[in-house]
Every structure is written in C-alpha cells, then in structure tokens.
Amino acid sequence: MKRLMIVSIFIISLFVTALTPLAASGEVWVDPSGTDAPDNGGVSAPYKTIQYALAQVGENAIVHVNPGTYYELITIPEGTSVIGAERDSVIIDGSGLGLNSVxxxxxxxxxxxxxIRHTGGYGVYLVPSPSSVNGGMVINCLIENVYGGIVMEYSSGQYYVNIIDTVVTNTEHDGIRLLIQEDTTFTALIDNCIIENNNSSNDGIDIDIEGYADITISNSIIRNNGDDGLSCDFEGGESSGGSGTLRLDSNMCYSNEEDGFELEIDSQNANGTFVVVNNIIRDNQDGLSLESVPEPLGATYIVSNNTIAYNRYDGIYAYGxxxxTFCNNILYNNGSFIVSANGKLGPSSDYYGIDFGSDQGTFxxxxxxxxxxxxxxxGMLPADITLTGELYTNPLFVDPWGDNYLLGTQSPCIDAGIPTSSPAFGSVYSDIRGVSRPQGHAYDIGCYELVQSSWSPISTKPLLTHNLAKASQMWTCVxxxxEGIDELGxxxxxxxxSIQSHMAHAETISNPVHASGELRKAIDLMEQLNELLECGCTA
Incomplete structure (x- = not known):
C-alpha cells in the first residue's frame, strides 16, 4: 500500500484546521472523572460527558476527550470537532441507549x-443540513459491533465527506453506506481504511448514486464481508439519473462472500464512469462484476494495472x-477455488479471465x-472488440501462494505494458505502493512496478535518497x-x-524502510573499513 496505517498528530491537526472555521467558539475538555457543570470544561476541571460538553460549546468548537469509556450517544453540531486523545483509549459505547452512537x-x-461501538443503530450517521456546502470527517476511528458502520444520506445540496485512517468491522449491516439522492452534488475521499468482517449478506461499502458524485476510494483494505466487497450503482431519479465518477485506486479487495467490486449502471438516464486501477482483487466470487442496462446516457469502465487472481468465478465479468477499456491487467488462476482440505486448486466451470456476458458494448x-x-x-468474444498486445503466459510472481504478487525479475510482464497515464486509460502514474511508473523502458503489467534503478555496486530502491547518497559517497571514496592496495588483510x-551482502539484500527488499536499514548497515561497515585502512573518507 502507498502508506502505513499511521496518523500523525500533525496530519490530524491539518484535517481539523481545514474543517473547523477559524472563528471557533472555544476548546473544552472531557474526562470520565470530570463534572458536568456550566463553569467547567477546562483542562484542570473537565466535563464528564461528551454530549454535555457539546451542548455547552455549540457550533464551531473543539471538544478534547481524555481516555475512558463514555456510555452515551452524541450529536456533533455544525463546525465542531470531537477529538479523542487516542483511538484505542477513547471509547464511545452506545450499549442499550438507542440508535446512532455519533x-x-x-x-x-x-x-x-x-x-465507537455497541449500538443498535449506526456507528456514525451524517445528518443532512440545509447549508449551501456541507460535509463531515471521520478520521482515525474504530467502528465495531454496531448495526451499520458509517451511513450518510444526502439530498438537495452540495456535500463532501472524508473518511480517513478508519476501521469499520463486525457490523450487522453495510460497513459504509452512501446514498446520494437526486439534485445532490457529492464529493468523497475514503483513504487508508480497513472495511472488514461486515456480516449478514451485506456489503463492505454500498453506494447508490441518483445525483452527481465524485468519489475516490484509495489505499484501503476491503475483506471478509458478507456480500460484495464494494457495490456501487448509478441509478435513475424521478427527473434525472445518477452521474459522475467512482475511482478505485490502490486497494486490496479479497475474501468477500460475493463479488470483489460490483459496479453497475442501472438506469437509462444514468451517466457514470468507473475507474479501477492498481488494485489487488483476489478470492472473491467475480473479481470485478461490471454491468450496464441497454442504451444508458453514458457507461464507461476503465480498468488498468490491476492484479486479479484466484477469484472463484470470473476474473472480470463484463455485461451490457x-x-x-481493459489495459495492463494480470488475470491469474480465476475460475478456481481452493480446497480447504489440502490447499490445492479445485475446478469451477465456465469461468474465464474475462467473461463477456452479452454482445453489447464496445471493448x-x-x-x-x-x-x-x-x-x-x-469467454465468447463480442462483435465490437479490439485486442492488441495480449499476453498468454505465466507472470512469474514472487510467491502467489503466499499472496506476494510482486513481479519476479524474469517476469514477462516487466516493461510489457502500455502507458496508462492518460485519462482514457485511468491516469496511472504510480503503482499500488506509490512507486512511479515506468521504472524501466515501459509500464509493467499488473499492480506492481518492478524497481529497476541502477547504482554501482548494487541496484537499490527509490525513496532511499538520504542513505543512498551517503552510501554512494562513501563507497566511491573507499x-x-x-585501489592501489595489493593485500587488504x-x-x-x-x-x-559484509558490505556487499547488505547491499545485495537491500536490492531484494520491497519495503523501502527495511531496504534503507540495510543501506545504513552497509554505511556503518564502510566507516569501519575506512578507519581500519585509514582511507580518510566521510559519509
């Protein structure tokens, strides 16, 4: 993934500063040992409950919450942020209290x-507002053991939402549910989240669009959900249909009961675009299920640089x-299932890398x-199809049985793709980790780009500029x-x-932090060699 599941205080403060108006009415503190009294709310005399604090400050404020378990339901007013000290130590528990926790x-x-946990309703529910531009943020939260995780229903206005660094798990209904109704303009970013183990035949993420939406879901893990990993429908409203774009970029979607991503155009007056790039999609029913009604206003599917493997039915099912547009994807061992008794592949039937469900559409x-x-x-090829540069060969992953889909150094997929940087092919500039494309002469096929940067005496990874510069300078000097010493000893x-060993190890590591550590060890050894031979070198 492009970044670790870590949220720094600095980044959180940037989000909250951007969200909260400068004219905030104040900051207050809450602690389980505090007292709900009008004159309290300071650091040394905090309130006891979050909702009491919210009632005192009103709009445009910040409520700081100290560690503890708070058995209450809260409603956060306009422009106000509730900020816990630490996610795992600040618990809002709605056990037996009614509907929505937040x-x-x-x-x-x-x-x-x-x-946020234990409520008969939703963990977080966003209440529509008559304001001209509306939105909310859920940042670095854990939502668990609730009826529905995050539910947001929008109508007649302009809305945005950011869900960042958040885990939604073990809900009875959908993990995240977005309903964008007619006459609504909606923008959303769901980034660096985990949506998992949401049960009872419901989706990890469920999106219905009747208005206009621009949604990006990126760098997230969507796994082990009771229905689809993600389902999105552009639907028809009373006077118009849903329109806009859903972008799925650099996610891991696996082990969902039904399809990985189910993406549909459900109305003839809908006009939607789906962009699916740099994802790992494995061990679902269909990896991708793409369906459109006849003669919609618009239906566009752009699928580039994904690795789609071990799905029980088709890798991609395309209908309507x-x-x-399908470019630079790897379709690997789809239409099979894994027999739990021996861990080997067993057969399914009538399932393909790409299955075309009808003769409609252009491909x-x-x-x-x-x-x-x-x-x-x-499957059976439709009439209007263009095939160019297709490969029918083993991509030679490093360890597919171990879910390592990095390309081995002998993979035929290296430098074998087309440029997918244009919007027509998905605007792909990097791989699932954020490594820039291309690294070699051309784009690699699949979600990973093999790093091919060269440096003597050893090739190493990018993003290691600091240690790489030191190692290069020290090695040249040594x-x-x-050069003129015949016997080194x-x-x-x-x-x-040992220096060469650490350099070689750095070359084989995909994690830039670990590779940088190997370079650091090599530098330390170069410094010892420098001292031993009195070379006069400095790093």
Missing part, C-alpha cells in the same frame, strides 16, 4: 481518534451497453496477461583509497564481503 451535522463537523483490450484461468482467457576482506 450523529454528525452535515455542515463541517468531525469525529477524530475514537472507538457500455464502453469497456478495447490491450496488453493484459492471462494465465491459469480455468476455461481460458476469454574504492579510490584501496582478512579483516578488511570480511568487511568488504
């Missing part, structure tokens, strides 16, 4: 660093009257790689100093051997 005003309120397929799909790379020879 209600956010749609007019720029936020909940940060809290665990739409424009389908452009370029430089996809197919291997091991049970009934072959394709090489010059020992056993200790110096052993140091040189």
């Amino acid at each position: 209600s956010l005003s749609a007019a720029s309120s936020s909940i940060v660093n809290c665990t 009257d739409a424009s389908f 452009y397929l370029s430089h996809n790689c197919y291997f091991g799909n049970y009934d072959g790379p394709y 090489q010059d100093a020992i 056993q200790e110096a020879e052993e140091l040189l051997e």
